[in-house]
Amino acid sequence: MDITPTPPVSLIDVASYLPGDPIGTDYFARYARSDRMAQNVMFRAPTCRHHIGAGESAVDMAERALTPLIDRHGTATIAGVDILITHTQLPDLPVLGCGADLARRMRMSPQCILDVHNGGCAAFIHMLDLARVILSTNGSARTALIVTVQNSAGQVFTQPDVRPLAQAAVPGDGCGVGLLCKSDRAQILDIECRHRPEFAGDMTAAIDPPRRYWEPGTGQLRIAFTESKITTVFARGNRLVPEVAHAVCDHIGVTSTAVDTFVTNQPNRLFLRNWREALELTPAQHPDTFDDCGNLFGAAIPVTLDIENRAGRIRNGSLVLLAGFAHAGDFAAAAAIRWGAQPPPPGRT
CATH class of the missing domain: 3.40.47.10 (Thiolase/Chalcone synthase)
Structure with a gap:
C-alpha cells in the first residue's frame, strides 16, 4: 500500500x-x-x-x-x-x-x-x-x-x-x-514540553482585605510574592529553561553552540544572562527586548522574534531555538526551527 x-x-x-x-x-x-x-x-x-x-x-x-x-x-x-x-x-x-x-x-x-x-x-x-x-x-x-x-x-x-x-x-x-x-x-525540527504540576500552587494572587477575585469588595488584585518564593522561582527558572533547550538540541543532534538565534521569554536581565551563559552563546545570539518592552509574558517570544526578523538579524536557513518557562515553573518548553521567514528585500515579495 x-x-x-x-x-x-x-x-x-x-x-x-x-x-x-x-x-x-x-x-x-x-x-x-x-x-x-x-x-x-x-x-x-x-x-x-x-x-x-x-x-x-x-x-x-x-x-x-x-x-x-x-x-x-x-x-x-x-x-x-x-x-x-x-x-x-x-x-x-x-x-x-x-x-x-x-x-x-x-x-x-x-x-x-x-x-x-x-x-x-x-x-x-x-x-x-x-x-x-x-x-x-x-x-x-x-x-x-x-x-x-x-x-x-x-x-x-x-x-x-x-x-x-x-x-x-x-x-x-x-x-x-x-x-x-x-x-x-x-x-519545526523538534519541540520539548515539560509540565511540572508539583509547582502549580506556587504562583498566587492576593487582594487586601482578602477575598476571592470574583467576590464583591474593596482591594485590588496583585501577584503575591514573598522573598523566599522569589528565591525558589529564580532557582527553578535558571534550571528549567536550559534543561529544555539542551534537550531539544540533543534531539536534533547539535550542541547549543550551533544555535544561531536563541529567543526566550524576557522576565528580567539576570535570567537572560544566566540562560545565555548556560547555552554558551553570545549576547548577539540571544536577543534582549526587556529594556524596550518589559516583561511581555507569553507575548515575549513572538514579539522578540518579529523584532529580530524585521531587523534582518535572523537569516533563512539559520537554526533558531525558542525556550521559556511559565508561572512559578509549572511548565517549560523549547522548540528548534530551521528559519525560513526572513522578510524579502525592499521592492520584492
Whole structure:
C-alpha cells in the first residue's frame, strides 16, 4: 500500500503589535514606596514598556498584530486558516478567551478554535506544539494561526493600589502571532514540553482585605510574592529553561553552540544572562527586548522574534531555538526551527 508521508509543519511567518507610545519608568517612580522587593533582581525595572490603550480589547490587539501577516500573505490566507489557537493573559470576559471573537472579526471559519489558558510565558511554544500535532494528524487542515496577547500591564499593574509595588514597573503589553502551514520551508525540527504540576500552587494572587477575585469588595488584585518564593522561582527558572533547550538540541543532534538565534521569554536581565551563559552563546545570539518592552509574558517570544526578523538579524536557513518557562515553573518548553521567514528585500515579495 502506498502511503504518502505527512509534510512537515513550518512556522512561515511571525508578526507583532505593541500598543501606544513607550512608557518610561518615571510613570511608576512617582508612586513608588520604600520596598525591599525593589532591590531584588526579579523586580529591577526595564527602561520602557507599552500599555494597552483605554478601551482597547484583546481582540483589538490581536487584529493589529495580524495586519502585517495580511499585508504579506493576503486577506484570504488569514481568513482561511484551518486552526486558530489563542492565549490571552487577561480575558476581556470571564471564562472566554478571544478565539471565537477574533475569528468573527477576521471573518475566519476555522475547523478548530482553541483558547489556551496555560503555558504562561512559554505559551507560544505550547501553541506551536498543539498546532503541529493537529496539522500533522488532520489530513484536511493545511494552516494554523497562533496568537498570544499580553494585556495585563496596563490594566492590572497600573491600579492605584498595585502601581506603587516594585512588581508593577516590570510588565509591558503586546501581542505576537505566528502563521504555520504544512511545508518544509521553515520546518519545526523538534519541540520539548515539560509540565511540572508539583509547582502549580506556587504562583498566587492576593487582594487586601482578602477575598476571592470574583467576590464583591474593596482591594485590588496583585501577584503575591514573598522573598523566599522569589528565591525558589529564580532557582527553578535558571534550571528549567536550559534543561529544555539542551534537550531539544540533543534531539536534533547539535550542541547549543550551533544555535544561531536563541529567543526566550524576557522576565528580567539576570535570567537572560544566566540562560545565555548556560547555552554558551553570545549576547548577539540571544536577543534582549526587556529594556524596550518589559516583561511581555507569553507575548515575549513572538514579539522578540518579529523584532529580530524585521531587523534582518535572523537569516533563512539559520537554526533558531525558542525556550521559556511559565508561572512559578509549572511548565517549560523549547522548540528548534530551521528559519525560513526572513522578510524579502525592499521592492520584492
